Amino acid sequence: MILEDAGHDVATTGSPLEALQMLETANFDLVLSDLVMPDMDGVQFLENARRLRPELIVIVITAHGTISSAVEAVKKGAFQYLTKPIGKDELLVVIEKALDQARLTEENKLLRSQLKQQYSIDNMIGQHGRMQEVFRLIRKVAPADTTVLVWGESGVGKEMVAKAIHQLSRRTSRPMLAINCAAIPETLLESELFGYERGAFTGAYAKKKGLVEQASGSTLFLDEIGDLGLQLQGKILRLLQERQIQRLGGTDTIPVDVRIISATHRDLAKMMKEGSFRDDLYYRLNTFPILVPPLRERPTDIPIFIEHFIRKFQSLGSGKVKRVSSAAMQRLLTYHWPGNVRQLESTIERAVILTEGEAIEESHLPAEIVTAYEVPAGETLSAEIEIPVGGVSLEDVEKHLLIQAMQKSGGVIAKAARLLGLTYRTMQYRLDKYGIEYHS
Numbered sequence: 001m002i003l004e005d006a007g008h009d010v011a012t013t014g015s016p017l018e019a020l021q022m023l024e025t026a027n028f029d030l031v032l033s034d035l036v037m038p039d040m041d042g043v044q045f046l047e048n049a050r051r052l053r054p055e056l057i058v059i060v061i062t063a064h065g066t067i068s069s070a071v072e073a074v075k076k077g078a079f080q081y082l083t084k085p086i087g088k089d090e091l092l093v094v095i096e097k098a099l100d101q102a103r104l105t106e107e108n109k110l111l112r113s114q115l116k117q118q119y120s121i122d123n124m125i126g127q128h129g130r131m132q133e134v135f136r137l138i139r140k141v142a143p144a145d146t147t148v149l150v151w152g153e154s155g156v157g158k159e160m161v162a163k164a165i166h167q168l169s170r171r172t173s174r175p176m177l178a179i180n181c182a183a184i185p186e187t188l189l190e191s192e193l194f195g196y197e198r199g200a201f202t203g204a205y206a207k208k209k210g211l212v213e214q215a216s217g218s219t220l221f222l223d224e225i226g227d228l229g230l231q232l233q234g235k236i237l238r239l240l241q242e243r244q245i246q247r248l249g250g251t252d253t254i255p256v257d258v259r260i261i262s263a264t265h266r267d268l269a270k271m272m273k274e275g276s277f278r279d280d281l282y283y284r285l286n287t288f289p290i291l292v293p294p295l296r297e298r299p300t301d302i303p304i305f306i307e308h309f310i311r312k313f314q315s316l317g318s319g320k321v322k323r324v325s326s327a328a329m330q331r332l333l334t335y336h337w338p339g340n341v342r343q344l345e346s347t348i349e350r351a352v353i354l355t356e357g358e359a360i361e362e363s364h365l366p367a368e369i370v371t372a373y374e375v376p377a378g379e380t381l382s383a384e385i386e387i388p389v390g391g392v393s394l395e396d397v398e399k400h401l402l403i404q405a406m407q408k409s410g411g412v413i414a415k416a417a418r419l420l421g422l423t424y425r426t427m428q429y430r431l432d433k434y435g436i437e438y439h440s
Contacts, residue, residue: 002088016045023052029102031058035069043073050077055105057098124160125308128298129421137290142168147240149285150263152292155342158263159223161290165261166219174218177211182227190232191248200249212245216256226266237281295337295344300420302333303397305341309348317352324360331362335369399434406438413438
């Protein structure tokens with residue numbers, strides 16, 4: 001009656017078994033439960049209720065003689081306990097505090113979901129402005145069947161871009177096929193791509209479909225397309241223009257419905273001028289270019305990757321690793337990362353295996369990172385802070401980098417924003433968010 005008078009919707013039952021059934025069929029923000037009940041006690045009820053609804057808030061009611069049981073319930077996840085007799089004001093205050101926590105939990109879940117959508121796409125992560133532009137381009141081009149060329153250094157995640165485009169396309173019901181054009185000799189690459197008829201060459205005892213034919217209705221990813229020879233370049237051009245192929249040793253033309261996404265770390269425009277890459281193929285492939293920036297040009301993404309990789313490799317080591325020491329973090333942030341994200345992943349995997357305690361130290365990092373040339377102040381950002389892992393936000397890192405960027409830019413917001421890959425308005429919003437002073 002007290003709760004209903006205060007405007008709450010209340011459902012009641014005298015049976016813990018019936019209460020569990022109600023929790024299975026309806027959504028409740030809070031449960032108020034006695035400790036001494038038939039069928040099961042309050043602690044057992046709490047365990048069963050939270051098994052059904054892990055985030056459920058439970059307040060237990062206890063008489064003076066069962067306070068020890070109430071304390072046990074709190075240890076097992078109860079929000080609070082109230083002792084009989086319960087005062088009206090005390091009850092309402094505790095209920096409001098509990099509901100405030102429930103609302104905060106729900107808001108945090110929503111925020112995490114929004115952040116995940118904003119800062120990640122199909123297992124790719126990054127909050128830097130340049131990666132946000134990559135995500136925007138992926139979402140724009142995915143629904144179309146446009147040919148895409150992904151540019152970027154080795155290890156930046158070009159194949160992940162291709163997979164993200166495929167997963168967001170209409171072709172996602174079929175798997176994307178991929179081939180590394182630099183990893184297979186040219187004589188074999190042609191038969192891998194286009195297949196062959198029986199008797200086409202020695203050892204061709206039966207006809208075989210190539211990857212292009214197998215990928216019909218789906219997506220074919222041609223990695224390191226800059227390593228293709230001129231003869232194969234001509235065949236890829238014909239595929240793009242006519243949407244049909246011929247198997248080796250065959251005369252029939254085979255129509256194919258395949259989307260081509262290619263990638264390269266080479267300067268195809270320079271190769272075109274040198275005559276080692278066909279200009280007509282270059283313009284066909286480069287219909288929709290996406291440039292993936294190297295890791296050294298998006299330092300604000302490094303802590304995010306580190307946290308992700310520590311979680312990923314946690315089971316390989318002692319299982320205790322939760323953070324990176326300030327000295328180790330500074331090394332990781334200032335290193336130039338020639339191998340990009342792939343190298344950072346390997347570095348953290350190694351460090352997690354070596355670490356016995358909670359923190360990755362400098363001694364757990366490879367020698368080339370620890371002894372790397374110190375970048376002069378003003379050319380990069382560093383952070384002498386520890387990054388906690390396990391449900392804690394990266395706000396401390398963000399605030400530290402914002403302050404550092406403002407210091408290095410002499411307090412000029414536009415320059416600081418460029419350092420962090422942010423827009424002017426986003427930079428201004430984040431400065432206000434953390435109460436960092438600046439002159440407008």
